[in-house]
Amino acid sequence: MLNLADVRYFIRDEADDGSVSLEEIFPDLHAGSAICGLRYREEMTQAQLAKKIGVSSRHVSEMENGRRRIDKETAKRLAKILNTTYKVFL
Structure with a gap:
């Protein structure tokens, strides 16, 4: 289970510019x-x-299962339909 206090600690201690990527x-x-x-x-x-x-x-x-690469054009179509930025998918 994710402990939000641990996440806040990680963000505060590890971020150079005040942000942490989702992948981290x-x-x-x-x-x-x-x-x-x-x-x-x-x-x-x-x-x-x-x-x-x-x-x-x-x-x-x-x-969705990570078995197919998402190209930039597909990412843009996904973003438009799913109301987000295409960079989420790249």
């Missing part, structure tokens, strides 16, 4: 986790997201 705090997370979480927030199925960005459901599944 949660090394097991990847862009696919962001897709899954944002898709859930938007109450969208993999099939619905796939249709909106012009790929197959399998393609979305592979991105």
Whole structure:
């Protein structure tokens, strides 16, 4: 279980510029986790997201599971549909 006090301590002690990347705090997370979480927030199925960005459901599944690379153009389409910045997926 994540202890927020530990996270605050880590951020305060390790950050040179006052910020810490998501990867440093949660090394097991990847862009696919962001897709899954944002898709859930938007109450969208993999099939619905796939249709909106012009790929197959399998393609979305592979991105979410870290088995498929997300190129910049796909990241931009995802960002538009999922209401975020494309940099989240790169």
